[in-house]
Amino acid sequence: MKIDFANLKIQHNLYKDEIENAILKVARDCNFIMGAQIDELERDLEKFTAAKHAISCSSGTDALLLAMMAIDIQPGDEIITTPFTFFATAETIAFLKAKPVFVDIDEKTYNIDPSKIEEKITSKTKAIIPVSLYGQPADMDEINQIAKKHNLKVIVDGAQSFGATYKGISDSALGDISCTSFFPAKPLGCYGDGGAVFTNDDKLADKIKSLRLHGQSIRYHHQYIGMGGRLDTIQAAVLNVKLKYYEKDLKLRQDVASKYTQALNAKNIETPFVKDDRTSAWAQYSIRVQNRDEVQTKLQNLGIPTAVHYPMPLHVQECFKYLNLKEGDFPISEKVSKEIMSLPMNPYVTDEEIEYIVGNL
Template identity: 35%
Template sequence: MMNVPFLNLAAQYAALKDELLPAVERALASGHYILGPNVAALENEIAALTGARFGVGVNSGSDALTLALRALEIGPGDEVITTPFTYIAPAESIHQMGARIVFADIDPRTFNLDPQDVARRITPRTRAIIAVHLFGQAAPLEPLMELCRAHRLHLIEDCAQAIGAEYHGKPVGSWGIMGCFSFYPTKNLGADGDGGMIVTQDEALNRRLRMLRVHGIEKRYYHDLHGYNSRLDELQAAILRVKLRHLADWNARRAAIAACYDAGLRDLPLQLPFTLEGNRHVYHVYAVLSDQRDALHQHLAEHGVPCIIYYPRPLHLQKVYADCGWKEGDYPVAENISHRILPLPMYPELTDAQVDYVITTIRQFFRPA
């Protein structure tokens, strides 16, 4: 039996050790540990990658969303629409602003926001839409942008899982008023700790975000805004700059692994990932749908392939939102997907032999010898 870790960050470190350690040593020797030259350089590099004018490094992807809403002065009485099928960060950031979370259901093929359901949720109080590019594929940006233009709304892109992805040839992060990125270690571009970034084309928002991340300061000890302590530190920026040089190759490897999974599993009773025409998918997650999800999950674990389920319970059914009045049946597509979804191991360091083993193990479940 082969053991195939669901994630293997140690393998990434081993491959990059000779590049990472000198970069860390240079950052330590500089004596400049907060908002130093590595942070400034990384901001420019991520902005260039996404086609944005400005990048603003912050403490995490969650903080990126919170500061984006704060920069738009969204607060009590406002509504923000997002998806119930993702990590909690977008909903959490809306709640932290005192605004009302409004969920819209998802497309059953891509698991991203369904623009038609979004349209039904817009009210005079709606101020923004947070579109999550789930699992590495862009949300339907053109229809969402049309809704935003028609109703004078802001589109915020949650790009935490999709750095390097494109929608109709244009990078994610460059469509909305702001794009928010996470550098959590498991992401396609991951730090060795927390980190995040906001990109924007808007000079005024860039200035405001830079103040918000440092206690509302533009001039030291003069506080013009109610801000936060949310700075990307110099060590993480140094590490990310090394890793950024490998991102294109890593995303290409993810796509190659996805193609192997597609070829090896397509004749089984599974729903495989669907990529919309014109999208460049970067496969942060490769997830299948199965009516026998729990049994398949157990079978894989018993054969050395442990998997983590994203997401076993949609956000509207989480205990933290029990007082919001949502109930089962409110978002039927998200609920159905949560009962059937099973992500498979997906990271660039997976070997061909490991990928073949995962495929073989799944095939044995459905077609035992």
């Protein structure tokens, strides 16, 4: 058996005619930047998430940058986040010459541990960036409470969690600003790079819209230093089609995750933990194994692809040497990074494939 990790071809073929016609329409209209499809997507994202403002942008990375620029992060400011995440979470902080301040994770959810945040707050702290890792929102009540107490902003890195919920609220409507990614392999993916920023704050929304267009609100009149951070109209056209079916795809992802969990529990293999008051978008289905390299090689030889998200915590990355952190500073992140392994995860993993994967595992 040869298993596909993300199954992007199956999804394309399911919606092929609609997607290809939508792309063709953009090509024929020749409205490649900020075409009508952008506005349509943003309105539909607002309906889907119940966030007051959805602002599309060029990538999940640029979504984080726009969010930090909107709250006026300056060189020397500190932002608290997790060392166990994709590089962009901390990269964007450093890119703005602010300082990423890491807090270790909860060993069950792999999300930032709120009980360890307050001890890292200083007079320079301006924001907290919790990550909804693998698709599950962090402990937002506790995080928002800490932020309110210390007058900090909260930016949710929801790059992996579009469609997840926390206490019935969309992941995109948590915190002061929430960001997501539409990278092709994400739960809702476009056909290139893409992302979005969500907020319920009118002033922040207006500023983000200006920042993604080089800081202008009137053409050639620049109120802020911004960026060229717009989403291409072609990507919006693809997302407009896929968003119509996303509830169904999300449900299928959750079904696949449930089947994995049931089958793995029967083999006494530890499964991902999702808290009762939230749902995951299941960007990844990740388990932990002691002898990871050996297991991955054997599975690969059996036609079962796996991935590691993420093999090296950010505090030990070469580019963050200047932070003077070392191995041992965040023991849970370090331990998890050596054991974590993601299994094939997409809405179309079959029962037969799950049986084959789990049996061989």
